[in-house]
Amino acid sequence: QKEVEQDPGPLSVPEGAIVSLNCTYSNSAFQYFMWYRQYSRKGPELLMYTYSSGNKEDGRFTAQVDKSSKYISLFIRDSQPSDSATYLCAMSARTGGFKTIFGAGTRLFVKA
Amino acid sequence: GAVVSQHPSRVICKSGTSVKIECRSLDFQATTMFWYRQFPKQSLMLMATSNEGSKATYEQGVEKDKFLINHASLTLSTLTVTSAHPEDSSFYICSARDPGGGGYEQYFGPGTRLTVT
Numbered sequence: 663q664k665e666v667e668q669d670p671g672p673l674s675v676p677e678g679a680i681v682s683l684n685c686t687y688s689n690s691a692f693q694y695f696m697w698y699r700q701y702s703r704k705g706p707e708l709l710m711y712t713y714s715s716g717n718k719e720d721g722r723f724t725a726q727v728d729k730s731s732k733y734i735s736l737f738i739r740d741s742q743p744s745d746s747a748t749y750l751c752a753m754s755a756r757t758g759g760f761k762t763i764f765g766a767g768t769r770l771f772v773k774a
Numbered sequence: 775g776a777v778v779s780q781h782p783s784r785v786i787c788k789s790g791t792s793v794k795i796e797c798r799s800l801d802f803q804a805t806t807m808f809w810y811r812q813f814p815k816q817s818l819m820l821m822a823t824s825n826e827g828s829k830a831t832y833e834q835g836v837e838k839d840k841f842l843i844n845h846a847s848l849t850l851s852t853l854t855v856t857s858a859h860p861e862d863s864s865f866y867i868c869s870a871r872d873p874g875g876g877g878y879e880q881y882f883g884p885g886t887r888l889t890v891t
Contacts, residue, residue: 668890696880705869705883705884706867707877708882
């Protein structure tokens, strides 16, 4: 079993839809959770990061962490064609020296 | 957010030659930098962790004599692909951890596309 599981998609939605991207993990020591966006042929860009459980909102993006279920989500409201990219979840733990484990990435297509 | 640059963005070299890729943190000092490799439509594969002033820590299966990493200063790490072969063609991405932030998030460079002919 991989430490971090993420459905690779692709996920195709119409413009304006609410997008839900998810990851599950097995290591209960993970405390730091991140979401990255990667456009084709570019390096990943840090979108959101959270510590421990709870929600964090930034504009159209909301990150949620449910440590009891070992489940994290990224919601994108009012999705735009420019949101079309691959979204990677990532997580790390202090006990692991903050080694970051990445999900496989979900490819998202937002159709105009 | 913190900015990481990478140079060159694209390089084509002949089989058997060596290629050096530079990774710089532009507005922060990075005690730790990371080198990743990414194949088309696949996720990031960590190659090595580079700490300033010490030897890099390589992931299992990564040949340290082939992928030489040097982290000579707090803002610069280099990856040298020695005696490159076509199977080394890939997208190489570096990242750096900003200790001034939360300390756990990584900032990525734009990547270097290496093609070995």
